[in-house]
Amino acid sequence: KAAQVCRSNAALVNKVLGSERVRVHRTKAETYLLRVPPGLAWDLVFLDPPYPLEEEGLAAVLEALAPRLADGAVVVVERSTRSPEPAWPAGLERFSEKAYGETTLWFAEPAAREDDAQE
Incomplete structure (x- = not known):
């Protein structure tokens, strides 16, 4: 049900934008990251892994995701x-967190690259 709500919301946003950018x-x-064509970069990523997912599994997903983010991207x-x-x-790197009862949201963004910091 949640994915269907997200799809409906994405369709509305795409209609307003006049594009198919939101998917x-x-x-x-981990499966998706392996089959996505190279060169694709994301601006906003929501990861809602199953709560019992081991920390190593989540770390592997974040490791694969990090180089695929656009400048200014946000990962939740x-x-x-x-x-x-x-x-x-x-x-x-994390820039914020927010707890809601049994749920915590962690917010991260691409870290400043050394070549960016020198400019």
């Missing part, structure tokens, strides 16, 4: 409040 994929992130990871903060890979 919803209901699949395992939803986890159980009882779960530790995700292990952010090089190239991705």
Whole structure:
């Protein structure tokens, strides 16, 4: 049901934008990241892994995702409040978190690259 609501919302946004930029994929992130064509970069990513997912599995997804993000992108990871903060890979850093009862949202963005910091 949640994916269908997301698809409906994406269709509305695409209609307003006059494009097909917003897409919803209901699949395992690790599978999706392997089959997406190179060169595709995302501006906004919501990861809602199953709460019992081991931290190593989430870390692997974040590691594969980090180099695929556009400048200024935002990644939102939803986890159980009882779960530790995700292990952010090089190239991705947390900038905020918010807890809602049993759920915590972690917000991250691409880390500043050394060549960007020198400019």
